[in-house]
Amino acid sequence: MSALESLRERLAELADLSSLGRVAAWDQRTMMPPGGAAARAQALGALERLVHARATGDDIGGWLDEIADDGECGDVDRDVVRVARRDWEHRRRVPAELAAARVQAAAEGQAVWQVARAESDFAMFAPALERNVELARDYAACFDHGGHPYDALLADYDYGLTATRVQEVFEPLAQALPPLVAEAAARPAAPDIAVPVETQQAAVLGVLRRLGVRDDQWRVDISPHPFSLAMSPTDLRVTTRYEGAGVESLLAAVHEYGHALYEHQIAPELERTNLGMGTSMSVHESQSKLWENHVARHRAFAPVMAAELAAGGVAVEPDALHALVVRVRPSLIRVEADQVTYPLHIVMRFELELALIEGTLDVADLPTAWNDGMRRLLGIEVPDDARGVLQDIHWAAAYFGYFPSYALGCLIAAQLWERMESELGPQDDALRDADVGPIRAWLGEHVHRHGRRLDTEPLVAEATGRGLDVEPFLRYASASA
Amino acid sequence: MSALESLRERLAELADLSSLGRVAAWDQRTMMPPGGAAARAQALGALERLVHARATGDDIGGWLDEIADDGECGDVDRDVVRVARRDWEHRRRVPAELAAARVQAAAEGQAVWQVARAESDFAMFAPALERNVELARDYAACFDHGGHPYDALLADYDYGLTATRVQEVFEPLAQALPPLVAEAAARPAAPDIAVPVETQQAAVLGVLRRLGVRDDQWRVDISPHPFSLAMSPTDLRVTTRYEGAGVESLLAAVHEYGHALYEHQIAPELERTNLGMGTSMSVHESQSKLWENHVARHRAFAPVMAAELAAGGVAVEPDALHALVVRVRPSLIRVEADQVTYPLHIVMRFELELALIEGTLDVADLPTAWNDGMRRLLGIEVPDDARGVLQDIHWAAAYFGYFPSYALGCLIAAQLWERMESELGPQDDALRDADVGPIRAWLGEHVHRHGRRLDTEPLVAEATGRGLDVEPFLRYASASA
Numbered sequence: 036m037s038a039l040e041s042l043r044e045r046l047a048e049l050a051d052l053s054s055l056g057r058v059a060a061w062d063q064r065t066m067m068p069p070g071g072a073a074a075r076a077q078a079l080g081a082l083e084r085l086v087h088a089r090a091t092g093d094d095i096g097g098w099l100d101e102i103a104d105d106g107e108c109g110d111v112d113r114d115v116v117r118v119a120r121r122d123w124e125h126r127r128r129v130p131a132e133l134a135a136a137r138v139q140a141a142a143e144g145q146a147v148w149q150v151a152r153a154e155s156d157f158a159m160f161a162p163a164l165e166r167n168v169e170l171a172r173d174y175a176a177c178f179d180h181g182g183h184p185y186d187a188l189l190a191d192y193d194y195g196l197t198a199t200r201v202q203e204v205f206e207p208l209a210q211a212l213p214p215l216v217a218e219a220a221a222r223p224a225a226p227d228i229a230v231p232v233e234t235q236q237a238a239v240l241g242v243l244r245r246l247g248v249r250d251d252q253w254r255v256d257i258s259p260h261p262f263s264l265a266m267s268p269t270d271l272r273v274t275t276r277y278e279g280a281g282v283e284s285l286l287a288a289v290h291e292y293g294h295a296l297y298e299h300q301i302a303p304e305l306e307r308t309n310l311g312m313g314t315s316m317s318v319h320e321s322q323s324k325l326w327e328n329h330v331a332r333h334r335a336f337a338p339v340m341a342a343e344l345a346a347g348g349v350a351v352e353p354d355a356l357h358a359l360v361v362r363v364r365p366s367l368i369r370v371e372a373d374q375v376t377y378p379l380h381i382v383m384r385f386e387l388e389l390a391l392i393e394g395t396l397d398v399a400d401l402p403t404a405w406n407d408g409m410r411r412l413l414g415i416e417v418p419d420d421a422r423g424v425l426q427d428i429h430w431a432a433a434y435f436g437y438f439p440s441y442a443l444g445c446l447i448a449a450q451l452w453e454r455m456e457s458e459l460g461p462q463d464d465a466l467r468d469a470d471v472g473p474i475r476a477w478l479g480e481h482v483h484r485h486g487r488r489l490d491t492e493p494l495v496a497e498a499t500g501r502g503l504d505v506e507p508f509l510r511y512a513s514a515s516a
Numbered sequence: 517m518s519a520l521e522s523l524r525e526r527l528a529e530l531a532d533l534s535s536l537g538r539v540a541a542w543d544q545r546t547m548m549p550p551g552g553a554a555a556r557a558q559a560l561g562a563l564e565r566l567v568h569a570r571a572t573g574d575d576i577g578g579w580l581d582e583i584a585d586d587g588e589c590g591d592v593d594r595d596v597v598r599v600a601r602r603d604w605e606h607r608r609r610v611p612a613e614l615a616a617a618r619v620q621a622a623a624e625g626q627a628v629w630q631v632a633r634a635e636s637d638f639a640m641f642a643p644a645l646e647r648n649v650e651l652a653r654d655y656a657a658c659f660d661h662g663g664h665p666y667d668a669l670l671a672d673y674d675y676g677l678t679a680t681r682v683q684e685v686f687e688p689l690a691q692a693l694p695p696l697v698a699e700a701a702a703r704p705a706a707p708d709i710a711v712p713v714e715t716q717q718a719a720v721l722g723v724l725r726r727l728g729v730r731d732d733q734w735r736v737d738i739s740p741h742p743f744s745l746a747m748s749p750t751d752l753r754v755t756t757r758y759e760g761a762g763v764e765s766l767l768a769a770v771h772e773y774g775h776a777l778y779e780h781q782i783a784p785e786l787e788r789t790n791l792g793m794g795t796s797m798s799v800h801e802s803q804s805k806l807w808e809n810h811v812a813r814h815r816a817f818a819p820v821m822a823a824e825l826a827a828g829g830v831a832v833e834p835d836a837l838h839a840l841v842v843r844v845r846p847s848l849i850r851v852e853a854d855q856v857t858y859p860l861h862i863v864m865r866f867e868l869e870l871a872l873i874e875g876t877l878d879v880a881d882l883p884t885a886w887n888d889g890m891r892r893l894l895g896i897e898v899p900d901d902a903r904g905v906l907q908d909i910h911w912a913a914a915y916f917g918y919f920p921s922y923a924l925g926c927l928i929a930a931q932l933w934e935r936m937e938s939e940l941g942p943q944d945d946a947l948r949d950a951d952v953g954p955i956r957a958w959l960g961e962h963v964h965r966h967g968r969r970l971d972t973e974p975l976v977a978e979a980t981g982r983g984l985d986v987e988p989f990l991r992y993a994s995a996s997a
Contacts, residue, residue, distance in 0.1 A: 051562035054555060058540045066547070070733035071751025074535060077788070081532035085566070252551035270552025307558070 038101035039112060041094070042119060047307040049090055056082050057264045061272050065256045080138075087134070091126045099123065114488045115308050122309060125190070128177045137174060140166045141433040148431030155421035157402050160431070165398045167433040168391050175392070185392045188436030192316040193443070195490040198389055200503070201439045204446065205382045207505045212379050212512065213412055216365055219375065219516040220414075225358035230349050232277045237347030239275055239288045242340055245469035246292055246326070248273075253295070255288070263291035263323075265298030268306060283371075285340060286331055286360060293326035294319055296475065300483035310486040316437060317491050318482065320444020321451060328374045328445065329452040330474070332360050332515065335466040363516045365413040367422045374445070375512045376413060381442035383408035384427075388435050447495055449507035451482065454499040519582035520593060522575070523600060528788040530571055537563050538745045542753050546737045561619075568615070572607045580604065595969045596789050603790060606671070609658045618655060621647045622914040629912030636902035638883050641912070646879045648914045649872050656873065666873045669917030673797040674924070676971040679870060681984070682920050685927065686863045688986045693860050693993065694893055697846055700856065700997040701895075706839035711830050713758045718828030720756055720769045723821055726950035727773055727807070729754075734776070736769070744772035744804075746779030749787060764852075766821060767812055767841060774807035775800055777956065781964035791967040797918060798972050799963065801925025802932060809855050809926065810933040811955070813841050813996065816947040844997045846894040848903045855926070856993045857894060862923035864889035865908075869916050928976055930989035932963065935980040 036044070056079060063075050099120050102108065108116060144163040151160035175184035185198040230238075243255060258274040265271050273291035275284045297313050305311040313319040330336055337357035344351050363373050369380040387404055390396035396404060405424040406417045417423035429437055455477045456462060465473060481498040492502050517525070537560060544556050580601050583589065589597060625644040632641035656665035666679040711719075724736060739755040746752050754772040756765045778794050786792040794800040811817055818838035825832050844854045850861040868885055871877035877885060886905040887898045898904035910918055936958045937943060946954060962979040973983050 047558075048562050048566070051559040052566070054559045055536050055540055055563060058543050058556075058559075059536055062539050062543060066735065067747070068731060068733050068735055068751055071747050074748030074751060074787075075539075077528075078532040078535045078539075081529050082536060085529070085533070089566075250549060252549050254547065254549055266548070266552050267555030270549055270555060306555075 038098040039108065039116070042098040042102065043115065043308065045089065045092075045095060045098075046115065046119060046309045049086060049309070050307045050311060052082060052086050052089070054266055056086075058266055061264045061266070064258045064260075064262065065272075065274060083138075087126065091123065095119070095123050111304055111308075111310070111488075114310055118309050118487055121194075125178075129174060130177075133170070133173055133177070137170045137433060140170055141431075144431040144433060145428065148425065148428065152421050152425040155419045155425065157420040157424060160425065161398050164401075164430055167430065168398065168435075171433060171435045172392060172394075183393075185389050185436065188392065189439065190436075192437050192440055193491050194315060195492060196317070196439070196443075200492075201385060201443070202389075204503050204505055205385060205439075205442065207509070208378050208442065209382050209412065211505075211509050212375065213414070215512055215516050216363060216376055216379070217414060219363035220365055224364060225355070225362045227281055228349075228351055228355065228359055229280045230282060230344060230351075231280070234344060234347035234349045235277050235282070235284045238282075238285055238340065238343040241343035241346055242285060242331075243273070243288060243292055245339060245343070246289070246330075246471055247296075247475060248292065252299075261287040261291050263294035265295060265312075268299050268301055268303070268311075271295040271299055282340070282344075282356070282360065286327055289331040290323040290327040293323035296326075296478070297322040297483050300475070300479035301486045302484040305486040305488075308486075310488055312486060314485065314487045314489060314494060315491045316440035317443035317447060318494060320440050321447035322444075322478070322482065324444045324448035325451055325478070328448055328511065328515075330466065330471065332357075332374060333463075333466050335463040336469070338467060339469045361515045365415045367409070367415065367417060368426055375516045378442040378445050378508070379412045381438050383412055384429075384438040385442075388430070388438065392435060443491075443503065446503060446505055446508045447491075449511045450495060450499045450501075450504055451478070452511070453507045455481075519579040520589065520597070523579040523583065524596065524789065526570065526573075526576060526579075527596065527600060527790045530567060530790070531788045531792060533563060533567050533570070535747055537567075539747055542745045542747070545739045545741075545743065546753075546755060564619075568607065572604065576600070576604050592785055592789075592791070592969075595791055599790050599968055602675075606659075610655060611658070614651070614654055614658070618648075618651045618914060621651050622912075625912040625914060626909060629906065629909065633902050633906040636900045636906065638901040638905060641906065642879050645882075645911055648911065649879065649916075652873060652914060652916045653875075664874075666870055666917065669873065670920065671917075673918050673921055674972050675796060676973060677798075677920070677924075681973075682866060682924070683870075685984050685986055686866060686920075686923065688990070689859050689923065690863050690893065692986075692990050693856060694895070696993055696997050697844060697857055697860070698895060700844035701846055705845060706836070706843045708762055709830075709832055709836065709840055710761045711763060711825060711832075712761070715825060715828035715830045716758050716763070716765045719763075719766055719821065719824040722824035722827055723766060723812075724754070724769060724773055726820060726824070727770070727811075727952055728777075728956060729773065733780075742768040742772050744775035746776055746793075749780050749782055749784070749792075752776040752780055763821070763825075763837070763841060767808055770812040771804040771808040774804035777807070777959070778803040778964050781956070781960040782967045783965040786967040786969075791969055793967060795966065795968045795970060795975060796972045797921035798924035798928060799975060801921050802928035803925075803959070803963065805925045805929035806932055806959070809929055809992065809996075811947065811952065813838075813855060814944075814947050816944040817950070819948060820950045842996045846896045848890070848896065848898060849907055856997045859923040859926050859989070860893040862919050864893055865910075865919040866923075869911070869919065873916060924972075924984065927984060927986055927989045928972075930992045931976060931980045931982075931985055932959070933992070934988045936962075 059075060059079055067075060099116065102116050144167050147163045148160050151157065171188060172184060175187040178187040180186065183198040189196050189198065240255060248255065252269045252271060254272045256272065256274045257276060259276060261275045263273045273288060273295050275288040275291065277284050297319060301311055331340070334357050337353035341351045341353040341356050361374065363375045365376055366372055372380055386408065387396065387401065391398065402420055402424045409415055409417050455474065459473050459477060462474065482494065485494060489497055496502050540556060540560055548556060580597065583597050625648050628644045629641050632638065652669060653665060656668040659668040661667065664679040670677050670679065721736060729736065733750045733752060735753045737753065737755045738757060740757060742756045744754045754769060754776050756769040756772065758765050778800060782792055812821070815838050818834040822832045822834045822837050842855065844856045846857055847853055853861055868877065868882065868889065872879065883901055883905045890896055890898050890904070936955065940954050940958060943955065946952070963975065966975060970978055977983050
């Protein structure tokens with residue numbers, strides 16, 4: 036075997052193992068009885084250790100050096116090798132003891148966070164958070180690139196982005212959105228619509244079918260936190276939850292559909308390589324947000340959703356349904372936020388975690404900073420830490436650098452939608468007929484098929500002709516609020 | 517780390533990987549959309565290669581040698597090390613090319629078998645079968661133990677058994693069962709009972725709950741071929757199928773429950789070692805057959821099943837239900853056979869595959885030998901190869917040596933049941949109340965907890981005071997036919 040063949044074989048193995056990990060994770064979150072929890076955690080830990088060993092071996096370095104010399108590569112091969120080197124070097128930078136310490140601290144952090152949140156007791160959580168912050172700084176220090184330490188954390192989720200770039204992009208949001216929110220909040224709120232769970236379930240399946248979900252390649256299940264995982268490009272699993280009596284289940288299902296469609300439409304030639312997955316968290320989120328914000332919340336799509344609710348036994352006026360799904364109200368909980376206030380929850384979290392990593396904010400001062408931020412950006416008072424600084428798992432689990440992708444996804448979705456409509460024409464008529472074939476095709480061509488060949492900002496530039504840009508989202512927010 | 521710790525760590529890793537493989541296999545057979553098939557096969561293949569590499573490494577040999585010298589072991593450790601050496605030496609005996617050729621030929625064999633069975637065309641299948649037989653002989657030749665080549669094949673499913681021993685045990689079956697079958701077939705047959713699928717489903721869940729199935733550690737699902745897999749001792753998955761309008765689904769579910777209960781009751785100290793699973797195919801089958809034959813087909817348990825059918829909306833006389841589930845009729849298809857004819861299907865397959873491996877039967881002559889065997893043992897004519905020699909996947913998939921365990925399981929189940937009743941007293945009253953706690957406890961103590969610490973015949977001897985013995989099954993068959 037040539038060095039390239041050896042490398043590709045290892046990458047295929049790693050892709051296969053990763054797929055098995057996703058199967059186990061999907062099962063864990065949808066099917067597994069509680070009695071399986073401890074053994075599953077151990078098994079996933081064992082897989083992670085093995086993958087780490089196989090992904091960081093000296094043999095990979097040898098193959099990469101050999102390939103660099105012989106110029107046998109085609110276009111895809113060149114990207115395979117480029118990204119393989121980047122991943123290999125990246126993973127090898129971190130000493131095993133530090134990696135293990137981070138995993139350990141994150142597990143302990145989550146355990147104590149669950150209790151602390153239930154009791155709304157930030158002081159109980161503070162030591163674990165301090166430990167996570169300290170280890171995140173140690174981790175960042177492994178990557179000696181002369182930039183901001185936060186950049187190394189961002190790179191795990193969005194390679195190539197920097198703290199400075201995120202600040203540039205978020206600054207106009209922090210300026211422009213609060214007045215929009217205040218204005219919307221002053222208007223009378225659209226009323227809730229009561230939808231029984233069975234109707235929601237029927238409508239979820241009906242709407243997903245209209246978007247192209249087929250039984251031979253998809254499953255739709257229930258989980259406490261909606262998610263999507265692709266076992267392979269032709270084995271796609273989305274979930275939603277049926278907790279309230281409204282249509283959140285429908286918005287969540289369409290959101291997860293967007294994630295899954297991304298994995299579905301990656302170029303087949305990238306399957307079982309290191310490039311055969313979505314390129315970053317923010318581009319992934321752009322795909323879910325595009326379907327959630329620009330399709331499910333589109334006025335022209337409301338009749339489609341109303342028809343599926345009617346088929347499930349609940350008659351709803353399309354206009355009333357549309358008014359409900361675009362209703363804007365400042366609220367305490369990120370995952371329940373509407374399409375306009377959502378990015379403000381993120382902007383605040385980014386500011387806070389950046390300050391934690393920089394060391395300009397002490398963990399002890401975090402609750403006050405949080406509550407100040409909610410007042411400044413959303414104009415609301417936080418009644419307790421459970422509904423404030425303790426609401427998200429991310430810091431407990433040491434996912435520093437993850438939050439920005441949620442808001443960047445909203446921005447990129449708006450950019451892509453504008454660009455797509457400028458190329459295909461307005462989609463109103465098509466959406467009224469649930470004719471989303473052209474949207475799927477456009478996204479496949481401009482976003483999905485690339486897999487990891489293009490990083491976040493180059494991909495946005497390729498698809499839209501410009502880099503990250505906040506204006507399309509602000510136009511969308513103004514129009515929808 | 518000491519050598520023993522290193523060995524145990526590797527064995528835990530292998531147990532974890534094996535658990536992930538079971539999750540993927542369970543998903544494949546119950547949940548996966550068809551579009552996932554190709555990628556899943558690749559992922560499971562990658563896992564298998566990795567497990568092979570991790571299970572045959574030189575490092576294991578080094579640890580084993582070190583441990584042998586230092587006498588640090590306790591009782592369980594000694595068995596861990598003994599079986600680890602056995603497994604390691606066993607797997608290393610087979611050259612990688614031969615192992616790969618077997619996997620390849622088995623995959624091709626199954627593909628051509630599916631078509632050949634559908635078209636009832638044995639000639640189409642014959643070359644693939646010849647190849648599988650040839651490779652099975654090559655495989656057996658890797659184990660130069662001076663015995664029968666079939667012994668090496670048996671060892672993969674039932675370590676320690678030999679062809680000679682199986683022949684000794686099967687010979688009285690071939691003599692005693694055919695007259696019993698002929699006698700039963702001459703009597704009027706109990707009539708079928710029509711049970712709608714929804715009632716079957718309700719009764720399956722109801723009966724399993726009576727046997728101790730709880731939602732926090734069990735799942736009950738549907739699959740085309742009923743099976744059971746333990747993700748861990750406290751995460752148990754059984755399936756059944758609802759194809760006919762009778763109660764086969766119920767018998768199948770209780771059968772699979774028996775398999776799962778075995779894994780559930782293995783001693784916790786064996787978890788994540790090489791001993792933490794059922795010891796052999798025949799002991800595993802004895803557990804499923806014990807619950808199927810001796811509980812579900814027990815006259816005293818018929819009222820329990822009837823009550824669960826009634827709760828599902830179908831009133832059935834317990835006596836009529838019992839008559840149906842013990843009805844004996846010679847039939848063509850093994851998986852549909854009753855409790856008395858079933859072992860005869862196996863005896864014949866064992867004779868045939870033994871002759872194939874010995875080289876005393878040519879593949880070309882197999883259909884004739886099959887049809888002769890069915891006439892001799894069951895007194896029926898085989899109308900075509902689809903319902904004859906082509907019905908099972910085993911030879912297509914190169915599972916030579918597997919078939920005996922199905923009949924041995926029936927025999928061991930009868931031995932265990934007799935012994936258990938001699939210790940606990942007759943279970944009739946308890947079964948009428950579905951009080952199976954004492955049965956579960958007895959099996960846990962005498963069979964389950966040992967895991968792989970005892971091989972098939974030593975385990976049977978430990979539990980019953982004697983080795984494999986055909987008499988209890990013959991008594992059971994006479995009484996039930």
